[in-house]
Amino acid sequence: MMLSLDGIEAGYGGLRVLHGLSLEVAAGELVALVGANGAGKSTTLRVASGLLRPSAGRVVFDGEELTGLPGHAVVRRGLVQVPEGRALFGPLTVAENLAMGAFHTGEPADRVLELFPRLAERLDQRADTMSGGEQQMLAIGRALMTRPRLLMLDEPSVGLAPLMVRAVFDALGRIRESGVAILLVEQNAAQALALADRAYVLENGVITLSGTDLAGDERVRRAYLGL
Amino acid sequence: MNRTISRAGLAAVVAAAVIAGAWARSGSGTVTAQAVLTGLLLGGVYALVAMGLTLIFGVLDIVNFAHGAFMTLGMYATALLASSAGLNPYLTLLVSVPLLFGVGYVVQRHMVSRTMGGSLAAQLLLTLGIAMLLENSLLLAFSGDTRTVPVSFDTPLRVLGAVADLSRVLAFVGAMSLAGAVWLLLTRTRLGTAIRAVAANPEGASLVGLDVRRLHALTFAAGTACAGAAGTLVTPLVTVEPTAGELFNIIGFVVVVLGGLGSVPGAVAGGLIIGLTEQLGGLYLPGQSPLLVVFGVFVLVLLWRPQGLFGRPA
Ligand SMILES: Nc1ncnc2c1ncn2[C@@H]1O[C@H](COP(=O)(O)OP(=O)(O)OP(=O)(O)O)[C@@H](O)[C@H]1O
Numbered sequence: 001m002m003l004s005l006d007g008i009e010a011g012y013g014g015l016r017v018l019h020g021l022s023l024e025v026a027a028g029e030l031v032a033l034v035g036a037n038g039a040g041k042s043t044t045l046r047v048a049s050g051l052l053r054p055s056a057g058r059v060v061f062d063g064e065e066l067t068g069l070p071g072h073a074v075v076r077r078g079l080v081q082v083p084e085g086r087a088l089f090g091p092l093t094v095a096e097n098l099a100m101g102a103f104h105t106g107e108p109a110d111r112v113l114e115l116f117p118r119l120a121e122r123l124d125q126r127a128d129t130m131s132g133g134e135q136q137m138l139a140i141g142r143a144l145m146t147r148p149r150l151l152m153l154d155e156p157s158v159g160l161a162p163l164m165v166r167a168v169f170d171a172l173g174r175i176r177e178s179g180v181a182i183l184l185v186e187q188n189a190a191q192a193l194a195l196a197d198r199a200y201v202l203e204n205g206v207i208t209l210s211g212t213d214l215a216g217d218e219r220v221r222r223a224y225l226g227l
Numbered sequence: 228m229n230r231t232i233s234r235a236g237l238a239a240v241v242a243a244a245v246i247a248g249a250w251a252r253s254g255s256g257t258v259t260a261q262a263v264l265t266g267l268l269l270g271g272v273y274a275l276v277a278m279g280l281t282l283i284f285g286v287l288d289i290v291n292f293a294h295g296a297f298m299t300l301g302m303y304a305t306a307l308l309a310s311s312a313g314l315n316p317y318l319t320l321l322v323s324v325p326l327l328f329g330v331g332y333v334v335q336r337h338m339v340s341r342t343m344g345g346s347l348a349a350q351l352l353l354t355l356g357i358a359m360l361l362e363n364s365l366l367l368a369f370s371g372d373t374r375t376v377p378v379s380f381d382t383p384l385r386v387l388g389a390v391a392d393l394s395r396v397l398a399f400v401g402a403m404s405l406a407g408a409v410w411l412l413l414t415r416t417r418l419g420t421a422i423r424a425v426a427a428n429p430e431g432a433s434l435v436g437l438d439v440r441r442l443h444a445l446t447f448a449a450g451t452a453c454a455g456a457a458g459t460l461v462t463p464l465v466t467v468e469p470t471a472g473e474l475f476n477i478i479g480f481v482v483v484v485l486g487g488l489g490s491v492p493g494a495v496a497g498g499l500i501i502g503l504t505e506q507l508g509g510l511y512l513p514g515q516s517p518l519l520v521v522f523g524v525f526v527l528v529l530l531w532r533p534q535g536l537f538g539r540p541a
Pocket residue numbers: 012015017035036037038039040041042043044084
């Protein structure tokens with residue numbers, strides 16, 4: 001397995017959010033993680049990214065234990081996250097945002113600009129003056145500049161118009177084809193499940209379901225697809 | 228951009244009116260020109276002091292009450308090297324800048340980092356405590372004796388109908404060059420862009436692999452080095468004593484808030500404005516403390532623009 005979270009317990013102060021969560025992503029896979037608001041999806045990604053230290057459990061990436069490593073060290077090992085809210089550098093330009101992604105890799109921007117031609121037209125624009133969809137493209141592009149082997153995304157489609165949602169999902173498909181594995185957290189469960197090889201359902205801090213055809217599962221259809 | 232230009236135009240008009248008023252009040256063009264020149268030259272040093280403060284505030288969100296004490300350390304380094312080793316005081320920049328950079332790095336890494344994200348009260352107590360520790364250590368080591376460091380080659384220069392000592396001109400030129408260098412570092416280099424990235428979004432910085440803690444320490448160190456450099460540059464102009472930096476710290480805060488918290492161009496513009504205000508204020512209200520007028524202008528500007536001259540509205 002490329003990434004495995006094993007028995008993770010984590011929370012904030014006295015609040016326990018994850019109760020022994022385990023999940024895995026193999027090389028080249030696109031795995032979806034769905035769940036209701038407050039289930040702990042973002043917390044899971046924060047633990048994997050080294051932004052939140054778990055109180056129990058292990059994070060292993062490519063055979064190396066990452067538990068407790070700081071965020072910047074995790075990124076340099078090839079595990080990157082596009083967080084909720086995007087965390088862009090607002091006053092910096094598009095070009096500067098991308099350059100910061102490449103700070104340690106020296107990755108040229110060509111591939112990202114090919115994936116998102118809109119960014120190429122706006123290299124000198126301040127990131128915080130771009131539309132929501134463009135900002136999401138920049139956030140994904142900036143993450144790709146770190147040359148990841150596994151890309152984790154936290155609700156990339158939230159707040160975007162349908163056309164933009166499609167553009168973002170298309171891009172994810174192409175990123176996966178280029179050999180980068182993806183762990184996708186989504187509210188938009190229908191589209192996420194359609195795109196994913198495999199999926200997990202997270203409820204109240206534990207994985208309650210997993211499989212390759214969750215879109216066909218009766219409980220998932222009722223709870224997450226509104227069918 | 229247009230708004231910046233119109234604001235600069237407005238500032239120029241206000242400055243012209245203030246200078247004309249000072250002229251009328253003092254009844255002497257020479258006296259007014261002297262005040263303008265002295266004010267601008269000193270304002271350049273204020274700008275460098277404020278630049279360090281605003282950098283630290285903008286990137287680490289720390290209000291640093293130890294900045295003036297770091298500046299005093301720079302003054303002592305220069306005074307000691309100039310009097311004991313007979314060094315040219317300006318050459319001691321090669322010592323004071325790296326020394327204060329190192330002190331800033333260590334202080335951030337081992338003390339200030341513990342209050343990061345903490346309450347304002349915790350930061351205030353810590354940085355004020357560091358200031359008192361430094362001041363009292365200097366008092367212990369060198370007693371309260373004051374020192375002056377004359378520049379052997381100092382000479383009065385005629386500038387724009389007024390007279391300024393070479394040492395004042397050198398302080399101004401040195402401070403402005405260093406402020407310009409910091410500006411270039413921040414805007415033109417990868418490291419500077421990384422520092423601005425950390426200021427904009429520390430979590431985002433961490434998520435692209437930047438070591439935020441290290442960049443915080445480097446930024447604090449760079450800001451402290453600005454204080455050290457300013458200390459060296461003013462040493463020939465002031466009486467060196469353990470509390471010599473305090474006034475600069477207060478004025479530095481005024482400049483930072485006036486220019487806009489975290490704004491580097493604001494620190495430069497604010498420094499020059501406060502330098503001018505202090506000197507011209509002396510003509511409007513002779514016999515009063517120059518700080519009275521400085522604080523008056525400070526309050527007026529903030530009533531007009533609460534975010535400061537170059538700050539972005541909240
Ligand atoms: N920084 C924080 N401090 C305290 N509690 C937090 C913090 N972040 C999240 N929580 C709490 O942890 C729980 C799980 O939050 P998390 O953000 O992981 O959920 P989520 O599955 O991502 O939800 P959503 O779909 O709304 O984004 C929630 O109850 C939330 O209130």
